[in-house]
Amino acid sequence: MNSKINENSQEKKTIFIIEDHQASLDNLCDxxxxxxxxxxxxxxxxxxxxxxxEEKGLLICDIRLPGMGGILLYKTLLKQKKFLPTIFITGHGDISMAVECMKLGALDFITKPYKSQDLLDLVYKAFNSTNLLPKACRHETDLSVIDDLAITPREKSIVKELHAGLSSKEIAKKLFISVHTVEAHRANILKKTKSKSTLQMLAKINKIQEAS
Incomplete structure (x- = not known):
C-alpha cells in the first residue's frame, strides 16, 4: 500500500488530526x-x-483531550450536522467511552500503543470504504446482521462485565468460572456478532439491547 488515497478520487479528502501533545501531533501528521x-x-x-x-475527509481524534474531549466534539459535530467519519485513538481503560462513540456512529478505533502501519492501514481502508458517512447518519442499519443471534444468559452476563471494563481474569473471579471459559464465551460472542474486536462486539450488543 504505497498509493496516496486521493490519486483515484475526484473529490479531494483531508485527514484531520486532533492530538494535544505537539510532538505526537507532528509525528501523526508526518x-x-x-x-x-x-x-x-x-x-x-x-x-x-x-x-x-464543507471540506471532505476523515478525522483522527484522541478520545481524551483537555477541555472539550473527543466524545463531546463528536456529539457537537453530529448536532451541527457536520458529518465527518471519525477514528478515535483510545487507551486501554477507555472501553466504555469507545463503545459510546461507536453507538453514535464512529467509524473505528485504534488502541494505544499501536503500530504505525496499523494506523495507516486503518485510514487507507476508511478512505476506500463505499460509505464514509457516520452510521448514525445512514438510513440503513446493521442490526439485520445480529438481530437473530442466540445470545445465552451466561454470554449476556459476560458482555455486561466486559462493558464495565473488566478483564477476563476479573470476570472469571466474579462469575466463579475459569478464565478459559470466559475466553471461550468471548470468542463465541465475537463469532455470533461477526465482530473482529471486543469493542465492535460491545457496540453491536448495545444496539440489540436498545432495540429490544
Whole structure:
C-alpha cells in the first residue's frame, strides 16, 4: 500500500488530526501525510472553530483531550450536522467511552500503543470504504446482521462485565468460572456478532439491547 488515497478520487479528502501533545501531533501528521493532505490541531475547540463541514475527509481524534474531549466534539459535530467519519485513538481503560462513540456512529478505533502501519492501514481502508458517512447518519442499519443471534444468559452476563471494563481474569473471579471459559464465551460472542474486536462486539450488543 504505497498509493496516496486521493490519486483515484475526484473529490479531494483531508485527514484531520486532533492530538494535544505537539510532538505526537507532528509525528501523526508526518505519518499520515503518506496517504494524503493532513491538517493538525492541538485541541477539539480549535478544530471545531476551523471546520465548516464543507471540506471532505476523515478525522483522527484522541478520545481524551483537555477541555472539550473527543466524545463531546463528536456529539457537537453530529448536532451541527457536520458529518465527518471519525477514528478515535483510545487507551486501554477507555472501553466504555469507545463503545459510546461507536453507538453514535464512529467509524473505528485504534488502541494505544499501536503500530504505525496499523494506523495507516486503518485510514487507507476508511478512505476506500463505499460509505464514509457516520452510521448514525445512514438510513440503513446493521442490526439485520445480529438481530437473530442466540445470545445465552451466561454470554449476556459476560458482555455486561466486559462493558464495565473488566478483564477476563476479573470476570472469571466474579462469575466463579475459569478464565478459559470466559475466553471461550468471548470468542463465541465475537463469532455470533461477526465482530473482529471486543469493542465492535460491545457496540453491536448495545444496539440489540436498545432495540429490544
Amino acid at each position: 505519518l499520515l501525510a503518506l496517504l494524503g493532505p493532513v491538517k493538525g490541531f492541538t485541541s477539539a475547540q480549535s478544530f471545531l472553530n476551523f471546520y465548516t463541514g
